Amino acid sequence: MNYPNGRPFKGNKTQVGRTNTTQSSNINYGGRGMSLEKDIELSNKYYLDNEIAVIHKKPTPVQIVNVHYPMRSKAVINEAYFRTPSTTDYNGIYNGYYLDFEAKETKNKTSFPLSNMHKHQVKHMDACFNQNGVVFLLIRFKTLDEVYLLPYANFKYFWERYLNGIKKSITVEEIKKNGYYIPYQYQPRLNYINAVDKLILDESEDRV
DSSP states (O other), X not given: OBOTTSOBOOOOSOOSSOSOOHHHHTSOOTTTTOOHHHHHHHHHHHHHHTXXXXXXEOOOOXXXXXXXXXXXXXXXEEEEEEOOOOSOSEEEEETTEEEEEEEEEEOOSSEEEGGGSOHHHHHHHHHHHHTTOEEEEEEEETTTTEEEEEEHHHHHHHHHHHXXXXXXXXXXXXXXXXXXXXXXXXXXXXXXXXXXXXXXHHHHHHHO
């Protein structure tokens, strides 16, 4: 199987834990069931506090239309609209590398629907990847309670397949083969930086 540009489509050489999660699933970590965003927030705080990485969630652009001032020192927003976001959820720097990624959750047990992604997000990810940024998706299957890092280089193939009307989703098996499993742990709760290390190693070999 090849990418649309003729580049061979390869699975990842390294993995963060096996796709068989029997061992980790027997560990009871407090706070299971939190949203992926909350898990990432806790992990980012740990990275910042321990000087590992500086990664933040980008604020959602909002257009304020009407503001009421009941007191001179207070303002109440009466009317506002969400602007269409132009980029991804998170970005930052780790060990000299620029990171840019999107975080998505799905209740689907067997696949990740690509309707969850927006063209402007993918366009932004592609631009960052072309500038040698470390670009990826963090995908959580809520029912399975499993999280995977899917590199943009591999995601791009599935996105092109989606745009060509071939398949509307990425199966769990495809994500396991082409991504990195991220087990839950105590601190940081979702140590996705370990997966980023593997991704950097794999992509450095591919780009040589």
